[in-house]
Amino acid sequence: MASKKVGYGNPPDETKFKPGVSPNPKGRPPKPKPTALGEIVRDVLNSPIQYLKNGKTKTTTLRELVIKLLIERAAKGDLAAAEHVLKVRAQAKRDGEMGIETLRIVDWLPDRAGQTGEQKTQEFEIGKPIESGGAEARATKDF
Numbered sequence: 001m002a003s004k005k006v007g008y009g010n011p012p013d014e015t016k017f018k019p020g021v022s023p024n025p026k027g028r029p030p031k032p033k034p035t036a037l038g039e040i041v042r043d044v045l046n047s048p049i050q051y052l053k054n055g056k057t058k059t060t061t062l063r064e065l066v067i068k069l070l071i072e073r074a075a076k077g078d079l080a081a082a083e084h085v086l087k088v089r090a091q092a093k094r095d096g097e098m099g100i101e102t103l104r105i106v107d108w109l110p111d112r113a114g115q116t117g118e119q120k121t122q123e124f125e126i127g128k129p130i131e132s133g134g135a136e137a138r139a140t141k142d143f
Contacts, residue, residue: 006012017023045063052058060068067088073081111120 070081
């Protein structure tokens with residue numbers, strides 16, 4: 001029998017790792033994720049905070065508390081706070097963060113021959129009973 005060659009790149013069989021045994025069982029440590037300043041600010045603003053109001057402890061997000069304080073200052077006559085509130089509101093509206101309600105009309109068909117949408121709208125707003133013979137008109141709000 002010929003002996004195996006032992007040397008550089010060919011370690012002896014006795015010192016090799018056995019099959020199924022890892023030299024690094026924990027694996028490579030993960031790289032730390034780079035955090036952007038915007039992410040840090042968002043996390044801080046969304047963190048819960050406790051505050052006292054009328055002697056009671058309340059919990060809310062820091063973002064909501066800052067907006068409440070700005071609105072209170074604006075109501076007391078602070079023009080800079082009022083300007084900032086309006087800018088924040090405009091930015092939220094631009095970004096689509098405002099809870100704008102939409103009106104969805106379901107079953108809005110004419111109830112009688114010759115009825116226009118404008119006539120049906122006027123009857124619906126006045127609160128007149130809608131004549132039978134057509135689909136019922138319902139208005140629902142989506143938030």
